[in-house]
Amino acid sequence: MNTAIRASFQGIFEEELMVAIEEVAQIKTFEAGAILIDFGATIRAIPLLLSGVIKIMREDIDQGELLLYYLEKGDSCAVSMDCCMGQKISSIRARADSTTTVAFIPTYYLDEWMGKYKSWRNFILSSYSNRFNELLGALDSVAFLPMEERILNYLREKQKVAESNVLQVTHQEIANDLNSSRVVVSRLLKSLEKQGYLLLQRNNIQINNVL
Structure with a gap:
């Protein structure tokens, strides 16, 4: 019995499926900054996140990166599922945002379990729905929000997944995630500090409660 898998997915998956996952899953731990899935890679396994946080990034036309969404404990990546089912190469980069443990399920079981286990089918469909809504939010942010508001939203989400008011993040990292420049991000962070939102x-x- 794998306690990490059960702690993350108890109540989500039926017992028979939980046993099946324990039999085939390959569990790996990654340090912060490690790349789990890269652009152009062939995806051979579906990730189920047992602990930690993963950032899902999209490559732009200038080969920069744009943050799409975070994965947390109990999540999986709908984009990687789509690549598996369509036998396409990866269009995303998955990077550990903290020390992260993942159970990898061979892609062979993705379709087989869809017809065999109701809880797996519900989980896959829910993952698609949740990630689609997050993608729409990312698109709206890029298209309609000023950069200062995008930074605030980024810090709110970072605060949520980190479960801490102190974020271990550099100005350059924020710029990379938002596909901006460090100079612009630093200027806007200083403005937000003056407004009382944070302390650099x-x-x-350090995030203040007013954020």
């Missing part, structure tokens, strides 16, 4: 410290940002 070396290599981290």
